[in-house]
């Protein structure tokens with residue numbers, strides 16, 4: 001079942017079966033003490049990870065780097081393409097060909113949808129998609145699933161509300177598909193213009209899970225186990241005036257959460273702008289900082305599996 005991980009790319013959540021994702025979650029759990037620095041494991045000693053980031057990132061890049069370092073590996077990459085040869089006109093294909101000769105695994109974030117797939121076609125080394133425009137963000141989804149599983153004990157049949165920018169948000173594209181694979185019940189809450197793209201809805205429908213679309217957050221959270229909040233992706237709007245019309249549409253605060261079940265958990269891939277009031281941070285509902293930590297054990301598991309030191 002788990003034999004096939006070594007050397008694989010991680011481009012889309014569709015690359016993995018439910019069984020494979022469950023295996024990744026099991027391995028991630030075992031990584032927690034190492035991720036916290038309470039135990040040691042240097043099984044990636046001598047391996048090099050290249051993060052090449054063409055868009056801003058805090059958590060994704062740092063948690064990949066921490067994951068690699070905790071497992072004894074090294075990191076050689078960049079997060080500011082302005083100071084690389086890209087500035088001189090080098091193509092993505094040439095950059096990838098170079099990076100492949102310097103490292104064992106490439107982690108790419110790029111504004112263009114499909115960039116990670118393209119990069120994978122140019123190299124034999126494994127490529128991990130750390131976000132391709134409004135496309136997919138599969139490793140974020142793994143850590144989101146891990147967080148739900150750890151906090152709620154299961155993913156199946158949980159009522160999950162995804163709110164915010166469902167149109168341009170890549171985290172919710174990958175997550176909605178994965179949750180459908182696991183048989184969660186889904187509610188997509190967004191202003192009409194930011195609703196989930198048709199291909200994601202089609203996929204969710206094919207999985208046969210119960211789902212609904214709405215713009216009413218108060219109603220949606222009444223029976224939710226998980227509320228997954230996202231930022232309106234201002235940088236992806238072709239027209240800034242359109243962004244101004246929808247920014248600030250939803251705001252999660254303690255007043256709103258009074259209408260939810262007492263065990264609801266609130267998640268967010270971060271960064272947040274004003275979608276979640278800081279007052280929520282101190283409540284047992286807030287799991288977004290724990291979720292951000294979970295990026296470390298989950299990315300450790302993925303690197304160990306892909307580089308073949310864990311089966």
Ligand code: NCD
Nearest residue numbers: 059060131171231269270271
């Ligand atoms: C997300 C992203 O880059 O898609 N951030 C992340 O990876 N944690 C979400 C966002 O930028 O809103």
